[in-house]
Amino acid sequence: MGTVQIRDVRKSYGAIEVLHGVSIDIEDGEFVALVGPSGCGKSTLLRMIAGLEDITAGEILIGDRVVNNVAPKDRDIAMVFQNYALYPHKNVRENMGFALRQRRIAKAEITERVNNAARILGLEPLLERKPRQLSGGQRQRVAMGRAIVRDPNVFLFDEPLSNLDAKLRVQMRSEIKELHQRLKTTTIYVTHDQIEAMTLADRVVVMNGGVVEQEGAPLDLYDHPASLFVAAFIGSPPMNFLEGDLREGPRLALADGTVLDMPTGDPKGRSRVTIGVRPEHFTIGATGWPATVSVVEPTGSETQITARLAGQIVRVLIRGRTSVLPGETIHLSVSPDFVHFFDPAPVPELALLEDAA
Amino acid sequence: MSVLDSPAPRRMRSPLAHRLRIAGGVLISVIFLFPIYWMVVTSFKNQVDIFTNPPKFLFSPTLETYVEYMSRADILRKLVNTIIVATGAGVLSIVAGSMAGYALARVRIRGAATFGLIILLSRGVPPIALAVPMFLVARKLGLTDKHITLIFAYSTFLVPYVMWLMRSFFVSLPRELEESAMIDGCSRYGAFFKIIVPISLPGLLSTLIFSMILAWEELLFALVLTNRYASTMPVAIAGIAGDTVNGANWGALTAVGTITVVPVVIFALLVQKWLIRGLAEGATKG
Ligand SMILES: Nc1ncnc2c1ncn2[C@@H]1O[C@H](COP(=O)(O)OP(=O)(O)OP(=O)(O)O)[C@@H](O)[C@H]1O
Numbered sequence: 015m016g017t018v019q020i021r022d023v024r025k026s027y028g029a030i031e032v033l034h035g036v037s038i039d040i041e042d043g044e045f046v047a048l049v050g051p052s053g054c055g056k057s058t059l060l061r062m063i064a065g066l067e068d069i070t071a072g073e074i075l076i077g078d079r080v081v082n083n084v085a086p087k088d089r090d091i092a093m094v095f096q097n098y099a100l101y102p103h104k105n106v107r108e109n110m111g112f113a114l115r116q117r118r119i120a121k122a123e124i125t126e127r128v129n130n131a132a133r134i135l136g137l138e139p140l141l142e143r144k145p146r147q148l149s150g151g152q153r154q155r156v157a158m159g160r161a162i163v164r165d166p167n168v169f170l171f172d173e174p175l176s177n178l179d180a181k182l183r184v185q186m187r188s189e190i191k192e193l194h195q196r197l198k199t200t201t202i203y204v205t206h207d208q209i210e211a212m213t214l215a216d217r218v219v220v221m222n223g224g225v226v227e228q229e230g231a232p233l234d235l236y237d238h239p240a241s242l243f244v245a246a247f248i249g250s251p252p253m254n255f256l257e258g259d260l261r262e263g264p265r266l267a268l269a270d271g272t273v274l275d276m277p278t279g280d281p282k283g284r285s286r287v288t289i290g291v292r293p294e295h296f297t298i299g300a301t302g303w304p305a306t307v308s309v310v311e312p313t314g315s316e317t318q319i320t321a322r323l324a325g326q327i328v329r330v331l332i333r334g335r336t337s338v339l340p341g342e343t344i345h346l347s348v349s350p351d352f353v354h355f356f357d358p359a360p361v362p363e364l365a366l367l368e369d370a371a
Numbered sequence: 372m373s374v375l376d377s378p379a380p381r382r383m384r385s386p387l388a389h390r391l392r393i394a395g396g397v398l399i400s401v402i403f404l405f406p407i408y409w410m411v412v413t414s415f416k417n418q419v420d421i422f423t424n425p426p427k428f429l430f431s432p433t434l435e436t437y438v439e440y441m442s443r444a445d446i447l448r449k450l451v452n453t454i455i456v457a458t459g460a461g462v463l464s465i466v467a468g469s470m471a472g473y474a475l476a477r478v479r480i481r482g483a484a485t486f487g488l489i490i491l492l493s494r495g496v497p498p499i500a501l502a503v504p505m506f507l508v509a510r511k512l513g514l515t516d517k518h519i520t521l522i523f524a525y526s527t528f529l530v531p532y533v534m535w536l537m538r539s540f541f542v543s544l545p546r547e548l549e550e551s552a553m554i555d556g557c558s559r560y561g562a563f564f565k566i567i568v569p570i571s572l573p574g575l576l577s578t579l580i581f582s583m584i585l586a587w588e589e590l591l592f593a594l595v596l597t598n599r600y601a602s603t604m605p606v607a608i609a610g611i612a613g614d615t616v617n618g619a620n621w622g623a624l625t626a627v628g629t630i631t632v633v634p635v636v637i638f639a640l641l642v643q644k645w646l647i648r649g650l651a652e653g654a655t656k657g
């Protein structure tokens with residue numbers, strides 16, 4: 015059974031604790047993405063599941079067995095590394111068959127399983143090549159092949175696509191998704207790319223600073239981010255934030271004195287809040303918050319507008335095209351359903367910049 | 372992948388600088404190779420030609436000295452001893468040293484770096500300070516004048532040497548290679564022998580050859596720890612050089628010297644490809 019239970023797991027390197035008690039329950043066949051900014055402990059957690067790092071405290075169960083003291087080779091998992099870690103002296107066939115040979119599986123069966131995996135991944139013409147004779151995308155595929163011939167209980171991926179160029183990344187992303195739908199093997203997938211996490215996973219676990227910030231179905235996280243951090247991290251282009259005091263009306267008084275009419279008040283009744291509105295949830299109309307357009311970026315199917323509202327940059331994404339020009343003043347409104355309220359906190363710049371890139 | 376297969380980048384050079392560089396290289400080679408050339412040439416001269424002044428560059432070569440010395444049982448025995456000891460010490464140190472180097476490169480133990488440094492510093496002790504205690508210990512154990520004694524004695528300096536060379540090589544390999552192997556069903560030892568060793572073969576072989584050359588040429592320990600039965604070629608040379616009753620025996624000295632050096636040169640030439648590749652790879656960090 016490919017369930018994985020992570021129970022209050024902690025990790026310290028010397029005196030420094032980098033995971034502060036993480037608990038995640040993963041069901042058999044589920045595709046879970048661990049996502050978060052650099053250094054939040056995603057790889058560390060994954061490597062603990064793989065058995066490559068000791069577990070300082072807590073328990074990890076694979077199936078119904080506690081694996082804290084089980085060697086990686088006995089955990090029945092397969093892992094794909096960011097740098098693929100193909101064995102340079104072995105050809106593709108030997109790379110893919112290595113784990114099976116270690117398990118003393120009959121030659122004929124190894125050949126059959128390798129051929130099978132190679133067919134699924136389109137690697138058949140490359141079986142006799144050495145890794146150095148492959149392109150980045152092909153290496154990535156071999157790394158995947160090496161994992162799937164194993165038919166393990168759990169797949170672990172650590173940023174498997176981050177060494178590929180953008181186009182190939184999108185292609186491999188859908189191949190991974192297709193592969194999961196076909197094999198239905200429990201998968202834990204680490205990435206710092208929220209789009210990858212959203213598009214691939216049944217469930218996304220957002221990590222930040224060694225703790226789980228929020229977990230849930232991709233669209234739940236998108237619709238109901240529990241914290242400003244998650245709101246900023248999920249969605250591209252990222253959510254807009256405005257901090258201010260809520261007044262009667264309801265209205266929001268910003269730091270520079272601007273007062274904006276709000277479509278709705280804070281359900282929790284706070285007076286000082288940061289509100290969040292996703293770029294795609296603004297509508298441009300005759301009335302609403304006045305903003306001065308600075309950049310208009312049409313992509314054909316949609317147009318991204320960057321504007322200044324009370325001195326702050328806001329991004330607006332509209333379907334189709336627009337006649338709005340830089341320098342113009344537009345009026346932005348948003349339906350009450352699409353306004354998020356958070357405790358005021360600094361907006362995680364890193365997440366913003368990363369997504370904008 | 373990263374370290375192992377990217378070709379060295381080519382730098383553009385101006386023709387003049389290029390020529391100067393080549394000229395410099397030739398000059399340095401001549402300076403280094405001339406004594407060896409002189410030794411080899413002298414070994415084929417007869418007694419009269421050796422002492423002619425100014426030296427003769429053209430002479431009728433003779434194998435006289437070779438015939439005389441290669442038929443001497445003690446010289447042959449020393450040659451065989453040298454082969455046994457150099458091979459034994461080389462193999463022992465490559466096995467022990469590479470495993471120790473791997474541990475230093477990979478296993479996270481508090482103080483591993485300090486430990487490695489101490490082993491390296493132990494090389495700072497002058498060999499003569501070790502030779503006498505070693506002799507006393509060997510005598511107590513009844514191990515003087517045995518191959519195994521020399522093999523162990525050489526390992527005391529070859530193991531740290533191999534350990535440090537191989538450590539820097541292993542550090543340059545991506546950790547994920549072994550981790551992947553360990554997930555694929557290997558123990559740490561399995562990952563080392565099935566993945567790391569085959570990848571490191573060029574580095575291991577060139578280090579092995581260097582170690583063997585060092586053992587092949589060693590004089591001090593051989594002089595102190597062995598006698599008739601297990602002593603080696605450098606001891607023979609020292610003996611000939613020290614025997615000046617009838618004046619310096621240049622013919623014998625150069626002939627035995629050539630016999631000692633030739634296998635080293637042939638070996639080095641044969642494996643030159645690995646040697647260069649191995650060193651270059653050991654030096655690059657990935
Ligand atoms: N061997 C180690 N010794 C000390 N600290 C470590 C070690 N490995 C990781 N860390 C620390 O643990 C934290 C989490 O690292 P981890 O590699 O899990 O981050 P990550 O979320 O995978 O980041 P990235 O997206 O950059 O890969 C970091 O602060 C890192 O500095």
Ligand SMILES: [Mg+2]
Pocket residue numbers: 056057058
């Ligand atoms: Mg990582």
